[in-house]
Amino acid sequence: MSATRVLVLNSGSSSVKYQLLDMRDSRRLAMGLVERIGEETSRLKHTLLTTGDSREWNGPIADHEAALKAVSEELAKDGLGLDSPELAAIGHRVVHGGQTFTEPTVIDEAVLTEIERLIPVAPLHNPANLTGIRTAQALRPDLPQVAVFDTAFHTTMPESAARYAIDLKTADEHRIRRYGFHGTSHAYVSRATAELLGKAPEEVNVIVLHLGNGASASAVRGGRCVDTSMGLTPLEGLVMGTRSGDLDPAVIFHLMRVGGMSTDEIDTLLNKKSGLIGLCGDNDMREIRRRVDEGDEEAQLAFDIYIHRLKKYIGAYYAVLGRVDAVAFTAGVGENASPVREAAIAGLEELGLAVDGELNAVRSGEPRLISPAHARVAVAVVPTDEELEIAAQTYALVAVGKNS
Numbered sequence: 001m002s003a004t005r006v007l008v009l010n011s012g013s014s015s016v017k018y019q020l021l022d023m024r025d026s027r028r029l030a031m032g033l034v035e036r037i038g039e040e041t042s043r044l045k046h047t048l049l050t051t052g053d054s055r056e057w058n059g060p061i062a063d064h065e066a067a068l069k070a071v072s073e074e075l076a077k078d079g080l081g082l083d084s085p086e087l088a089a090i091g092h093r094v095v096h097g098g099q100t101f102t103e104p105t106v107i108d109e110a111v112l113t114e115i116e117r118l119i120p121v122a123p124l125h126n127p128a129n130l131t132g133i134r135t136a137q138a139l140r141p142d143l144p145q146v147a148v149f150d151t152a153f154h155t156t157m158p159e160s161a162a163r164y165a166i167d168l169k170t171a172d173e174h175r176i177r178r179y180g181f182h183g184t185s186h187a188y189v190s191r192a193t194a195e196l197l198g199k200a201p202e203e204v205n206v207i208v209l210h211l212g213n214g215a216s217a218s219a220v221r222g223g224r225c226v227d228t229s230m231g232l233t234p235l236e237g238l239v240m241g242t243r244s245g246d247l248d249p250a251v252i253f254h255l256m257r258v259g260g261m262s263t264d265e266i267d268t269l270l271n272k273k274s275g276l277i278g279l280c281g282d283n284d285m286r287e288i289r290r291r292v293d294e295g296d297e298e299a300q301l302a303f304d305i306y307i308h309r310l311k312k313y314i315g316a317y318y319a320v321l322g323r324v325d326a327v328a329f330t331a332g333v334g335e336n337a338s339p340v341r342e343a344a345i346a347g348l349e350e351l352g353l354a355v356d357g358e359l360n361a362v363r364s365g366e367p368r369l370i371s372p373a374h375a376r377v378a379v380a381v382v383p384t385d386e387e388l389e390i391a392a393q394t395y396a397l398v399a400v401g402k403n404s
C-alpha cells in the first residue's frame, strides 16, 4: 500500500487550520480549526468529511504545540492519526520565504534556520509556522515535511514593482524589498479564473482580490505575478481587518516625535488596532454590513475607506496590466460579501467592468461569473483553496522522489 495522504497545516498567529487529503483524487478526508490559542476560551472544531460528522471542544489551549497535539488526537479518534502509514507528507503554509524560497521546499535544519531568520519581517506569522513544523516533526520524525511559501508566487515580480524607491545600498543591506503574501491563493485563484473563462493561464490577465482578515491584491499576467499590494511585510496595501495598509511613512515619525509612542506601540497600532477594527471597532465584514444597514455612520465610514482603497488598486493594476480579462474576488470577504463586490466595481463601466445584481446575490461555493453577459472584462467570484494547493505542491514534491 503506498502512502497517498497529505496533512496540511496552516498555523496563523492565534489559530491552526488543518486538512487531511487523499491525493489519489484530491479528496478531503478531514478538516478543522483550532482558534483563540493562548486564551481561556480556545475552541477546536473537527469535521470528518467522509461522514460529515463534526465535533467541537472548548477549553484553554495554551500554545501552538498543544493545539497540534489536540489536532493529532482528534484525527486519531477517526483512525486518521499521524501514525498512519498512509500519510505521505505534511505540508506547511509558511508566510515569509524572503528571496531564498521560490518553490515548495522539503524542510531540513537549514530551511528552519532561514525561516527563523525571517521572523523580523513576518512577526505575526513565521513564529507560529515554525512551532507547527517543529511539533509535527516531533510527532512524525520519519515523514517528509514540506514548506509552501506565501511569498513564492510573487518572486516573478519585476524589479520595478519589487523595489521601494529608497537608497539601493540601504535596501540591499537590510533586504528591504516588496515580497508579497497570500501567493498560494493568488496562484490558485488566477489559474481557476482562467479555467472559468475556458482559457489557459498563459492567455489571460487577471486582477485577484484576496479579501480575508488579511487582504491583498495582485496583478497576474499570463499566469505570472507582476505586482502585488503587500510588501516587505503583510502590512502594506489594502485596508484589512486589523491592519492599516498603505499610509504615509511619515505618520510613524510623527507618532514617535509628537505622539511619544515607542516602535513596538506603533507596530501594534498599525498591525492589530487599525484597519476596520480601528475605524469602527469591528473587523468582521458581516457585523460592519449589519451596522451600515442600521445607519451606523462609523461603520459606513470604515466601509467607504475600505472600498476606496480597493478601487484604487483595481485601477492601478488595470494600468499595470494594460489589458485585463478578469477581476476575481476571493477569501472570506471576497467570496461572501456581495455589497463589497458591488461597491468596489461601481462606476468602473468605462473600464469595461460591471456587476450584475442578480448574479452577485447568488450564494455558492463554486467559481462563478457576476458580470453581465457580453461584458468586456469578466468579474468573478472564485473560492480560494490554499490547503488543496499546498497539498498538491507537497505531494508533487514527495511523490516525484518515490516514483522515480
Ligand SMILES: Nc1ncnc2c1ncn2[C@@H]1O[C@H](COP(=O)(O)OP(=O)(O)O)[C@@H](O)[C@H]1O
Pocket: 211, 212, 213, 214, 241, 283, 284, 285, 286, 331, 332, 333, 336, 337
Ligand atoms: N457571510 C459573510 N459576509 C461577509 N463577510 C464574511 C462572511 N463570512 C466571512 N466573512 C469575512 O471573512 C473574514 C475571514 O476571511 P478568511 O479568508 O477566512 O480570513 P483569514 O484566512 O485571514 O482568517 C471575516 O473576518 C469576515 O470579515
Ligand SMILES: CC(=O)OP(=O)(O)O
Pocket: 012, 095, 125, 150, 181, 182, 212, 213, 214, 215, 234
Ligand atoms: C500574510 C497574511 O496576511 O496572512 P493572513 O491573511 O492569514 O493573516
Ligand SMILES: [Mg+2]
Pocket: 212, 213, 331
Ligand atoms: Mg487566509
